[in-house]
Amino acid sequence: MKLVTAxxxxxxxxxxxxxxxxxxxxxxxxxxxxxxxxxxxxxxVYRGAExxxxxxxxxxxxxxxAAEDAAAVTEAIIGAAQTGKIGxxxxxxVPVDDVARVRTGEHGPEAL
Amino acid sequence: MDEFVLDTGNTxxxxxxxxxxxxxxxxxxxxxxxxxxxxxxxxxxxxxxxAMGVIAPIWLLYGYSGAFGADMAGGLIGDPTQFFGTNAxxxxxxxxxxxxxxxxVAIAFQATFAIITVALISGAVAERMKFSAWMVxxxxxxTFVYIPMAHMVWGGGLLxxxxxxxxxxxxxxxxxxxxxxxxxxxxxxxxxxILGRRKGFGREPMRPHNLPFxxxxxxxxxxxxxxxxxxxxxxxxxxxxxAWINTTVATSLAMLAWLLTEKIRDGHAxxxxxxxxxxxxxxxxxxxxxxxxxxxAMAIGAIAGxxxxxxxxxxxxxxxxxxxxxxxxxxxxxxxxxILIGLFANVGDGVNGTWYLDGSLNxxxxxxxFNQLATQxxxxxxxxxxxxxxxxxxxxxxxxxxxxxxxDEAELGGVDLAVHGETAYETLGGARKTQEVKA
Numbered sequence: 001m002k003l004v005t006a007x008x009x010x011x012x013x014x015x016x017x018x019x020x021x022x023x024x025x026x027x028x029x030x031x032x033x034x035x036x037x038x039x040x041x042x043x044x045v046y047r048g049a050e051x052x053x054x055x056x057x058x059x060x061x062x063x064x065x066a067a068e069d070a071a072a073v074t075e076a077i078i079g080a081a082q083t084g085k086i087g088x089x090x091x092x093x094v095p096v097d098d099v100a101r102v103r104t105g106e107h108g109p110e111a112l
Numbered sequence: 113m114d115e116f117v118l119d120t121g122n123t124x125x126x127x128x129x130x131x132x133x134x135x136x137x138x139x140x141x142x143x144x145x146x147x148x149x150x151x152x153x154x155x156x157x158x159x160x161x162x163a164m165g166v167i168a169p170i171w172l173l174y175g176y177s178g179a180f181g182a183d184m185a186g187g188l189i190g191d192p193t194q195f196f197g198t199n200a201x202x203x204x205x206x207x208x209x210x211x212x213x214x215x216x217v218a219i220a221f222q223a224t225f226a227i228i229t230v231a232l233i234s235g236a237v238a239e240r241m242k243f244s245a246w247m248v249x250x251x252x253x254x255t256f257v258y259i260p261m262a263h264m265v266w267g268g269g270l271l272x273x274x275x276x277x278x279x280x281x282x283x284x285x286x287x288x289x290x291x292x293x294x295x296x297x298x299x300x301x302x303x304x305x306i307l308g309r310r311k312g313f314g315r316e317p318m319r320p321h322n323l324p325f326x327x328x329x330x331x332x333x334x335x336x337x338x339x340x341x342x343x344x345x346x347x348x349x350x351x352x353x354x355a356w357i358n359t360t361v362a363t364s365l366a367m368l369a370w371l372l373t374e375k376i377r378d379g380h381a382x383x384x385x386x387x388x389x390x391x392x393x394x395x396x397x398x399x400x401x402x403x404x405x406x407x408x409a410m411a412i413g414a415i416a417g418x419x420x421x422x423x424x425x426x427x428x429x430x431x432x433x434x435x436x437x438x439x440x441x442x443x444x445x446x447x448x449x450x451i452l453i454g455l456f457a458n459v460g461d462g463v464n465g466t467w468y469l470d471g472s473l474n475x476x477x478x479x480x481x482f483n484q485l486a487t488q489x490x491x492x493x494x495x496x497x498x499x500x501x502x503x504x505x506x507x508x509x510x511x512x513x514x515x516x517x518x519x520d521e522a523e524l525g526g527v528d529l530a531v532h533g534e535t536a537y538e539t540l541g542g543a544r545k546t547q548e549v550k551a
Binding site: 009011032034042043044045046047048049050051052053054055057 | 315316317524525529533534535539544546547548549
């Protein structure tokens, strides 16, 4: 089993969700995040005083998948989140030792 | 001119009413601001505040004069030079001289109407219009559309008692069904179509980001509307009381009707529906505030609540992005109120002896035949065509001269940050100050 995590532009979330649903993914966890990569921050001005905002609002999408699906899920996310501009985000995959479904107590792939 | 006799009671009321109507525009900023996404709320509110900045000086320089000066161009507009600057006007020339209210108070009251009418349009173009283009549009639109329309309806022009319907009946527009709501509604539709849809319209959820703001805005609008409608009597008397009562009962019924429509159609009575029903009722009763009785006001409110609740879905069917339903609420509500006067008008029947006309301007349901209905319909259609065509010309000209839309990146990332350099809400991580105020 693998955990695919993506940090993307907030306005791409709906397309990413649709793409994951089309790829057969039935569940995901989405959270609001802040961060920066090469994009860096922006400046805001309040009564003439300039503020730098380093951390930019992002959305983190996490999907637990069977190991053989991880590559396809990653491609689906890239396809939906890509605008070609700096700040599009990152997707990474890590192995997962175990997954348990709380309601039934099932472990392993059955719990996905 | 007769000698002017000051009436302090009426003047005190009209000063109060002017302040009430002015409060409607920041109220509208909250009403609209809550309905957009969090990344666009400041821009949305700034469009209303921007109108307050641009329209007031125009009104004092040539706006009032253009609306209420002597007929020019065959009754299309008043003479903009007659009271230019408003310093030389005398109280005997006051629009409200008959009720003893000085000219400057009349100018103040009418200024607040011009401001809110322009601000109303902004709901149709939320989240994607250049702020600079909006400010230019506000100035040009009030000059070439609002001022002529106010003159035609209230300044003795083409849509007044001696205008195009003179042979049929006197058009009734007590507080601005044509001048304010039909005018802003059709302008919003035309501007939204020329501007184009928001990115992702109809595909992505664009849910209101702060419904308590919307409720607050609706409450401020209702409060301010007493100045709008009861103040349009220009006096503190029984007719103002009639307008006040009608304004409230129509609004109550419209809210209930909208909620009932939603409950039947979608299964829930929503807070956004209540706030929208309130505004729909206020809009619809505006032209009829003092020309229908209590039952007429109830009927107009209920009908407007249902029609507007159904009309806000049209934008998805026809694919125009009237973002905050200026068409569904103001155009449809304004048309509903204006035309229903033709059925429910009951003016001067002596119920309280102070209604503002004593003629026989009764609607179809009150034994008046079809004349009033025909008159109201003609005036409403004239307003739609005039405002629609003029707005299209203005919008296309501004589009050619300076562009109407922000860039795609600005729209997606949020127009607040891109256009105003601010964000409404703090996000995780905050910000650090990197430069002090420039002296």
